[in-house]
Amino acid sequence: MPQLPTGLVHGDIFFDNILFEGNDLTGIIDFEEACNYYKVFDLGMCIVGTCVENGSVSLDKAKSLLAGYESIRKLEDTERKVLPLFSEYGAIATSFWRFRHHFITNPHSQRDNYLEMVAVANDIHQKSSSFRNFYL
Numbered sequence: 001m002p003q004l005p006t007g008l009v010h011g012d013i014f015f016d017n018i019l020f021e022g023n024d025l026t027g028i029i030d031f032e033e034a035c036n037y038y039k040v041f042d043l044g045m046c047i048v049g050t051c052v053e054n055g056s057v058s059l060d061k062a063k064s065l066l067a068g069y070e071s072i073r074k075l076e077d078t079e080r081k082v083l084p085l086f087s088e089y090g091a092i093a094t095s096f097w098r099f100r101h102h103f104i105t106n107p108h109s110q111r112d113n114y115l116e117m118v119a120v121a122n123d124i125h126q127k128s129s130s131f132r133n134f135y136l
Contacts, residue, residue, distance in 0.1 A: 004038045004039070004040055004079060004082065005038070005039045005040075005076065005079065006037060007039050008034065008035075008036060009035060009036075009038070009041060010028060010042055010045075011033030011034055011037065011042065012030060012032065012049070013028070013045055013049045015050060017029050017030040017049075039073075039079070040075070040079040040082060040083055041089065043065075043066075043069060043075075043079075043086070044083060044085075044090040045087075045094075048087060048090040048091045048117070049094075051065060052120055055116065055123060056123045057087065057123060057131075059130070059131075084131035087124050087131070091117045091120040091121035091124060092117070094117040095115075095121060096114075098113050098114035099114040102114065
């Protein structure tokens with residue numbers, strides 16, 4: 001794997017961890033998954049957590065997210081190439097977390113919500129060439 005930039009990542013940017021007042025972002029919570037890791041992982045996870053509509057990643061939303069991200073920090077070419085893979089990785093990691101949480105850690109909770117992320121991972125994988133063209 002090529003060298004990818006690392007740094008502090010949140011690791012779980014979903015709408016339930018983002019605070020808003022009206023349309024203004026006021027904070028991010030739940031740093032349980034925060035660690036030093038690939039920065040592109042955080043972006044891929046954020047795409048999964050904020051750009052999914054009806055089990056599919058909205059390329060329009062992902063494009064807007066990417067534009068906003070790059071207004072602060074430009075992606076390296078290597079990050080652009082692996083962003084679809086890291087988006088799929090984010091969906092798979094979330095699916096695993098949900099499966100573990102609902103079948104092992106807390107077996108009396110909602111059991112099937114991990115399947116949503118399985119569908120998202122499959123969607124990303126099936127559209128990998130579209131995602132590559134989009135991100136590059």
